[in-house]
Amino acid sequence: MxxxxxxxxxxxxxxxxxxxxxxxxxxxxxxxxxxxxxxxxxxxxxxxxxxxxxxxxxxxxxxxxxxxxxxFEWHYSPRNISFQTAVDEFTELYEQIVKEQTGNKRVLLPLSGGLDSRSQAAALHHLGADVHSYSYSFAGGFKEHKISEQIAKVCNFKFDAYLIPKSYLWDSIQELSEINGCYSEFTHARQMALIDEFKRMQGEFSLGHWGDVLFDRGIAAQDxxxxxxxxxxxxxxxxxxxxxxxxxxxxxxxxxxxxxxxxxxxxxxxxxxxxxxxxxxxxxxxxxYWAPRWTSVNLAVFEAAHPIHLPYYDDRMCEFVGGIPEEYLADRKMQIAYIKNRNPKLAKIMWQDHKPYNLTNYHKNKSPQNLPYRIKDKLQREVNAKLGKKYIQRNWELQFLGEENQTHLESYLYSEDFIAFVGKETIDTMYHNFKEKDAVFYSHSVSMLLTLSAWLKQ
Structure with missing residues (x-):
């Protein structure tokens, strides 16, 4: 074979x-x-x-x-071409790939506040595709779906907004274990909260994964x-x-x-x-070594509902990147230029990584220009904290914190077989540090212990 x-x-x-x-x-x-x-x-x-x-x-x-x-071997063979030529070549290749992958089928498009899904929206809108878009935010967190809704409106896409609910993990953990084989920790795949919604949708997914790696700096300037x-x-x-x-x-x-x-x-x-x-x-x-063993693993959640397509995973895109000068790839320049050229209205919608700025003025996201927004944002969070409204930034906060979550979590961490496998001292140390020292720092440790415990049950 x-x-x-x-x-x-x-x-x-x-x-x-x-x-x-x-x-x-x-x-x-x-x-x-x-x-x-x-x-x-x-x-x-x-x-x-x-x-x-x-x-x-x-x-x-x-x-x-x-x-x-x-x-295939990854290489760096930069061609002597202008930035505009590189963008033009990217435009032609990217839209060709998207067109081939989607064909005449209805497209299911997850939108976010970033650039990868926005570039897909620009391409799909230009190609006249039938698109059902959606987005999700954390309950009590930043309303990312508000940005996505604006993108969908500009492109005339059907749009649904969802909130990732508290404690969904415990009803779906067994199914998720079977879907991803426990090859990834469970709070990363927040899309699992919507799998029943996915199955009710009609179409095939177009996913923007890995665009942010191929079309950005390989190394931060300070490193x-x-x-x-x-x-x-x-x-x-x-x-x-x-x-x-x-x-x-x-x-x-x-x-x-x-x-x-x-x-x-x-x-x-x-x-x-x-x-x-x-x-x-x-x-x-x-x-x-990262994309296939981490990013790809939870794509299986989407695929459990409908076929998936990934334009940035296409072999031709990987081959293309090897011939582009690093200075053109750095800082998302090519994706930004593509979106601005193909759909200027999309470029004027807020970029989540540089909120409240967009693709035309994000260079202003530095002091002192951004101080008014940062001060306002900080004050709002302080007011919410005093009112007892916790600001949710990460999925584990919804799945691990609180009495109900704790009961479910401990049933996995302290099962007899798992204690025998990793040792009670390991569990006690990590779980104590999570609860009493630094929940943010040790959340990954607890999530990995949960994943290993679920794997051991299989």
């Missing part, structure tokens, strides 16, 4: 390592706990080998790999003097993730030091990317 993997795979494909025991890969789980995704070929079990992006494999009847070759390893290590480690990984490494009595092991793994993968340009190499690392 021959399998060709896309440059950025949407789905994981697993082969079986010969002469390897079907035992839990605890070192891989420590990396998973620290970062929120499995690295490289890692899986839950030592004999399960995840096929890598951009390759052709030959597997036998036992799913052993008998041959493999690389079909250009740091090593590639330092940049990736800092980026992948989640708050509280390192503390949990150390606890698990200790509980499982693994040899060596976790941080040394993780850094060695990252450096080995970096060494396999034959790019000298640092920013492009970091972008390639993310696309090879």
């Amino acid at each position: 021959k399998i060709t993997t896309p440059i950025i795979p949407v789905r994981q494909r697993i082969a079986i390592r010969p002469n390897t025991a079907h035992e839990i890969d605890k070192k891989a789980l420590c990396i998973y706990a620290a970062t929120g995704f499995f690295l490289g070929e890692d899986s839950f079990y030592q004999d399960e080998q995840v096929l890598q992006p951009g390759r052709q494999y030959t597997l036998n009847e036992k799913r052993h790999i008998t041959a493999s070759k690389v079909n 250009e003097d740091k090593s590639e390893l330092e940049l990736i290590y800092k980026k992948v480690i989640k708050k509280g993730g390192l503390a949990l990984a150390h606890q698990l490494w200790k509980a499982w009595e693994l040899d060596g030091n976790f941080e040394d092991y993780l850094k060695h793994r990252i450096q080995t993968l970096l060494d396999g990317i034959k790019i000298d340009h640092k920013a492009s190499k970091i972008r390639a690392f993310k696309s090879l």
